[in-house]
Amino acid sequence: MINFMNNNRNIIGTLSILAMFSVWSNVLTETIEATEVAKVVSKAKEDQLEKYENATSLSDKDLKNLLQLVGFEGQNLKEAWAVAKKESNGRPFAFNGNTSTGDSSYGIFQINMLGVLGLDRRDKFELDHNADLFNPVVNAQIAYHMSDGGNDWSSWKGLTQRTKQWMEKFPK
Template identity: 45%
Template sequence: MSTLSPEEIARHAYDAGFRGHGLTTAVAVALAESGGRTRAHNDTPPDDSYGLWQINMIGALGRERRDQLDLDADRDLFDPAANARAAFAISEGGESFRPWTTFTTGRHERYLDQARRAARAVRRENRGGGGEGDRDGFLVDPDALTDYARRAGAIADELTALRRNQLRGMRGLAEDSFGRIGAETGFAAALDRFGHALSHQLRGVARSADTVAGSVTRTARHYREQESDIADELLGLLRDK
């Protein structure tokens, strides 16, 4: 049975998407759950748990997770990379570790020092050695990005509502204002086609605004995670003094 070091676990967690305090917590939880053993398996009900993060695959929960995680079989979770991806999905992107009893009971806390050191090492690797940054760079305000994303999302919602109301209004105008003459001359049909074309354009703009909102939200989260990583590293350095 292969046993991974905290730093090796941190690499898999980082590659799966864990960042900031979530990365440190993920490593600590894995150490508490499996001791770093990639083929750890607890088949005592209500568990049927596999791998580093002891992903529970019992009964209906297992069937749901196989679909969610695109697994052919539960044993796929003995692959540390697949297990890390599963943990990332189950933790909602590193936001909630409540599905793990080692977290809710606080048993993971005894591993936090090891986890912090491992997370710092992996962050340095992924920052190219942790050297001094580019002096010609620029500062980013994540709060401003979040506000921009909120506004873009609101625009998308307003455009969606406008599209529905506009299409309904066009149809009502054609039917109420032109009646039989409009139907016989084809004007009502032409107006209806115009309404559909305009609705299609509004839907496209709304989708674009929604896409922008999502992208900016992810960018803001990325910068916050970077800030969290730096703060966590500084705290770790102070603890190691």
């Protein structure tokens, strides 16, 4: 009888180990599959972003798509689009060099690079030159970071009346 109970314990122990191994194996497989899916999605996003790399002009829909690709979503996407339209009308090569108004601003979001601010931003965002901001992908990615994903537009004086007017023209 004792041998029978010991054998049952051994069998139960072995089955428990096999069950745990099976669960662990499934989790590992699912994790690997999720990682592979994420890589495919990331590659697809990179491929789509290439379309906008160094674009010289952007339609309203192109601007919206670019902003989605860098991460803006929902209401923040609409606000980002409107801010870019207010700042530059979505023009990648827009430049305001009026230093008397405190500007040396580049690209679709008119990111200001005047003086020490420019030095700090070049370092923080690993830019070689201010002109790197004429690349709409780089400009949008930095604006995404600066605005906390579209939650803080204070670097652009918030959501002004002009921005709100642009929001009404957001492409569907």
